[in-house]
Amino acid sequence: MKVARFARNGSVSIGLVKGDGIISLSPFDKGLSDIDEVVAAEGWARAEKLMTREPDLKIGDVEFLPPLSARARVFCVGFNYKAHVDETGNEAPAYPTFFQRTHESFVGNRQLLLRPKVSERLDYEGELALIIGRTCHRVEEGRALDYVGGYTCLNEGSVRDYQKHSATGMTGKNFDSSGSIGPWIVAATDVPHPDRLALSTRLNGEVVQQASTSQLIYGLPRLISYLSSVLRLLPGDIIATGTPAGVGSRRVPPRWLRAGDRVEVEISGVGILENAVIDEPT
Known part of the structure; x- marks a missing residue:
């Protein structure tokens, strides 16, 4: 469903x-x-x-x-595919690294992504996102997937120069309408193997990211268990699980999103999230 x-x-x-x-x-x-x-x-x-x-x-x-309730919180994981860690010149984190995004930073399927006036460095990040279905607190990894209600696609649009303005990257991750999520939530029972999903991001029809969720450094059970050890997760809360290699900022030359570009994030068994890019209105 x-x-x-x-x-x-x-x-x-x-x-x-x-x-x-x-x-x-x-x-x-x-x-x-x-x-x-x-x-x-x-x-x-x-x-x-x-x-x-x-x-x-x-x-x-x-x-x-965006398939978000007014109460939902969006937790994003950084550096969770080794190839992406390698392309950025960083080391894999000793623990999952989380930051939050606001509701206002997301648009829905086929709504318009805004490239902000203050920067030309808007980047794409295709990701699998899970939606919590049951309240969970300090859940063991072996039971963690029992608390997932469903899955969706996410494009964690990132403004790279502003991302460097803070240690957490929060400023570059929360520009209004810079990311997208959707088009819908697929029931967890319809995705029996979330650790084997094929993910691809296309820019104007060209594949720019391609990976399997089997390549995650910290799998879904670990992410849920770790985050629930810190705070109580509630139905509707979202965990974005990280992006694979191929982001525009690490290409030579860099490939920033421009007005007229079209970004698609496709995840097997989940769906296709599609958005066009426009410049922020003056």
């Missing part, structure tokens, strides 16, 4: 993707009015009962929004 958050006629809704259509959830189950309620423990089971219905909307008639 796939659940999406979308806008139509000025109203924001949640729905299940079925073929080329969408089944709106709120008319049939008022308890599934936000996306974190669907990915929570009982949500998918309740939503599955509605999959027998015919779609009431066409995908082409809605605007996909």
Whole structure:
């Protein structure tokens, strides 16, 4: 199953993707009015009962929004593919390294990525993101995947010069509308082997990143266990698992995103996240 958050006629809704259509959830189950309620423990089971219905909307008639609830936090992992660590000239971290992104830094599928006026160094980073489905705190690695509600694609757009302004890179990671996430969340039960997914990023149709999640330095169970040892993770929280080698900043010459570029992040069994780039309006 796939659940999406979308806008139509000025109203924001949640729905299940079925073929080329969408089944709106709120008319049939008022308890599934936000996306974190669907990915929570009982949500998918309740939503599955509605999959027998015919779609009431066409995908082409809605605007996909980031699949984030207002309560969700987005935790991103840095340097989690060895080839990416190598291309940056760094050493692999002794522990997973996390930083946070704001909701405002993301757009949804086919919404526009903004290259900020203050920089010409907007870069792409294709990633697998997991969505927490059950409250978890200090969870053992062996049980960590039991707490995942679903998966989605993420482009962690990074403004590289501003990233260097702080030790955590936070300033370069949180420009408004600089990254994207979506197009939907796929139920964890439909992704039985998240450690074997093929990830590729395409820029104007050319493959610029290609890897398998089997190459992660810290796998999904380790990331969940480590982060939950620090804080209590809640349904709807998102962990972006890191980007592979091939980022634009490490190419010769560097390949920065420009207005008119189109970025696609494809993950097997999850979907394709597609966004065009424009310059920030004056």
